Amino acid sequence: MSFNTFGHLFRVTTWGESHGPALGATVDGCPPGVAVSEADLQQWLDKRRPGQNKYTTQRREPDAVKILSGTFEGVTTGTPIQLMIENTDQRSKDYSEIKDTFRPGHADITYVQKYGLRDYRGGGRSSARETAARVAAGGLARAALADLAPGLRIKGAMVQMGADKIDRSTYDADQIDQNPFWCPDAATADRWAGTLDALRKDGNSVGAVIEIVASGAPAGLGAPIYGKLDSDLAMAMMTINAVKGVEIGAGFASAALTGAENADEIFPGNDGNPVYSSNHAGGVLGGISTGQDIVVRFAVKPTSSILTPRKTITRDGQPHEIVTKGRHDPCVGIRAVPVGEAMMACVLLDHLLLHRGQVGRPAAL
Numbered sequence: 001m002s003f004n005t006f007g008h009l010f011r012v013t014t015w016g017e018s019h020g021p022a023l024g025a026t027v028d029g030c031p032p033g034v035a036v037s038e039a040d041l042q043q044w045l046d047k048r049r050p051g052q053n054k055y056t057t058q059r060r061e062p063d064a065v066k067i068l069s070g071t072f073e074g075v076t077t078g079t080p081i082q083l084m085i086e087n088t089d090q091r092s093k094d095y096s097e098i099k100d101t102f103r104p105g106h107a108d109i110t111y112v113q114k115y116g117l118r119d120y121r122g123g124g125r126s127s128a129r130e131t132a133a134r135v136a137a138g139g140l141a142r143a144a145l146a147d148l149a150p151g152l153r154i155k156g157a158m159v160q161m162g163a164d165k166i167d168r169s170t171y172d173a174d175q176i177d178q179n180p181f182w183c184p185d186a187a188t189a190d191r192w193a194g195t196l197d198a199l200r201k202d203g204n205s206v207g208a209v210i211e212i213v214a215s216g217a218p219a220g221l222g223a224p225i226y227g228k229l230d231s232d233l234a235m236a237m238m239t240i241n242a243v244k245g246v247e248i249g250a251g252f253a254s255a256a257l258t259g260a261e262n263a264d265e266i267f268p269g270n271d272g273n274p275v276y277s278s279n280h281a282g283g284v285l286g287g288i289s290t291g292q293d294i295v296v297r298f299a300v301k302p303t304s305s306i307l308t309p310r311k312t313i314t315r316d317g318q319p320h321e322i323v324t325k326g327r328h329d330p331c332v333g334i335r336a337v338p339v340g341e342a343m344m345a346c347v348l349l350d351h352l353l354l355h356r357g358q359v360g361r362p363a364a365l
Contacts, residue, residue: 006236009357010144010350012137016087017119018127024084025133027140029353030070032078034144041065041083041139047338048135061088065136076144083136087129100315101322105304112315128241128332131339138342141349148352151216154344156337158182159297160209161192182337200330203307203323208333211297212237212340214348217283219273219291220359221351228287229294229351236343237298242332245299249282264292294348298340300333 005013009029016023045063063085070081099120102109107126111118118124145152157176159166166185176184183189199206222229234246254262257280265277276292283294305324312322329335 006239007346007350009353010141010346012134012346014130014133014137016085016130016133017124018087018122018129019119019124020087022084022086023130023133024065024082025137027070027081027083027137029350030076030078030081030140031144031148031353032076034076034140034147035074036067036071036076036140036143037074038065038067040143041067041136044135044139044142044338044342045085045132048132048335061132063132065139076140081140083133083140085132085136098322098324101320102312102315103304103322103324104310104312105301126241128329128335131241131335131342134240134346135338135342138345141342141345144349145345145352148349149216149218152218152348153215154212154341154348155215156182156210156212156341156344157184158208158333158337159184159211161195161331161333162206162208164188164191164195165209181334196330205303205306205330205332207302208300208331208336209297210300210333210336210340211295212344213296214283214294214344217289217291217294217348218352218355219289221289221348221355222284222287223354223358224287227354228284229289229347230282230284230287232347232351233284233294233296233344236347237296237340240298240300240336240339240343242300242303242336243298244301247282247297248284249295250280251282251297254280289351294344296340296344298336300336303329303332 004015005011007029011028013026015026042065045065049061049063066084068082068084070077070079106123108118111126122129155173155176158181161181166183166188170187171184172186173184175186176182179186179189181189181192183192195206230248233248237243237246250257250262262280264279264281267275269275273291279292279295281290282296283290283292307323309321309323312320314320
């Protein structure tokens, strides 16, 4: 089993490598009749596209998506949808010096341990370049969600870079699209710019925490035990390159709370829907959505491709020192924001379809 597919009813299979001719996704299970075009998907790929500012890799890729199958006269047909993105700015020679050397922090060594070989050109299948296919599939999921759950909105932001967290008291969602860090706090974004400038000059990198929020999500999505919405969300986020931790709602901070502090009290609402005093649960209880905002955060490790010399070994087991050259993100968390949004969209659509299939009616609002 190769494990290149995720989802239950809305199933996404990604394919391709960082330095191959193209990469993409095959999406099966998208409902028929969803209005979608290449331009609808491209808007999300443009958010993730490399080379847009000095704080991301300078690889120049248009990331132009092509829909090769599964649509007719502007709508989905219910058949498999093939999405393709051509690679146009590969520089494989940048990696020739490390073809027999393992980069610390990369999957080089584990790929060899598992498969007996590896594509050293940019990491091949393990490269974050693969996430472009996920974002294209996520755009398709968003188009379907616009029909099935029109009040649902998904928004991501970077809420921490290194040890520097945003100021929650000055959180401004309108700021997220106004700076290169997807940061909801203008003052923090200015500090991050200075931090990254210094790290880039030193040939170093830094990690980040990304927060994805789905507002207007229906209640009732997910299932007990093995079909939990939060377990599928955690899995989806954990599959993103460089992610080392995921939390839902208060997450690890809930361990420091008392039961009285952590419990989200419930009150009757004027519209007949429940109202909660807080959202420590992150919009999910017992694996099922409550109708509150669904809040997921994930931690992204520092980019392992750095100019700082690191100790390693060669393929034949000899000690070596390595400097990773090429074009790399000093903080890969920046471009992880649209990827996290895409994975949230795919999981929510999948669970909406599962709910309708089992219960036979739309989820409660």
